[in-house]
Amino acid sequence: MLMVRRVRISREAAGLLLAVSRELYPREMIATLHGSYRKGVVTIKEIYIIPDSVYGEGFASFNPYTMPLDMSFMGVAHSHPSGVGLPSHEDLTHMMGRVMVILTAPYRDERDIHVFDAKGSRLEVEVID
Ligand SMILES: [Zn+2]
Numbered sequence: 001m002l003m004v005r006r007v008r009i010s011r012e013a014a015g016l017l018l019a020v021s022r023e024l025y026p027r028e029m030i031a032t033l034h035g036s037y038r039k040g041v042v043t044i045k046e047i048y049i050i051p052d053s054v055y056g057e058g059f060a061s062f063n064p065y066t067m068p069l070d071m072s073f074m075g076v077a078h079s080h081p082s083g084v085g086l087p088s089h090e091d092l093t094h095m096m097g098r099v100m101v102i103l104t105a106p107y108r109d110e111r112d113i114h115v116f117d118a119k120g121s122r123l124e125v126e127v128i129d
């Protein structure tokens with residue numbers, strides 16, 4: 001897999017991820033990230049909240065067979081109501097796609113959006129208009 005160097009996320013998608021995370025707090029939310037990948041840059045433009053997700057405290061999962069896996073699929077986002085901005089061991093073993101996004105409570109803005117590559121290394125994220 002080619003390396004991801006940078007991640008960009010639309011202001012709308014970032015705002016929606018934070019809003020849904022706040023709405024579901026203290027439960028976890030999970031969503032898929034869609035956009036494009038070009039020359040090491042992932043651009044996230046849309047998010048899909050997975051309808052069959054099971055939301056719970058410290059637990060969020062979905063059925064991968066209902067996932068819209070297409071060329072626009074960039075990865076999965078989920079929230080950490082605990083506020084810990086790092087992937088858990090379980091997060092890393094269930095990594096899908098090019099990037100993983102973790103939203104941390106209190107879900108204010110970019111400060112609460114954390115992005116990691118498939119190996120769990122932190123990537124810089126830029127919010128774009
Ligand atoms: Zn997690």
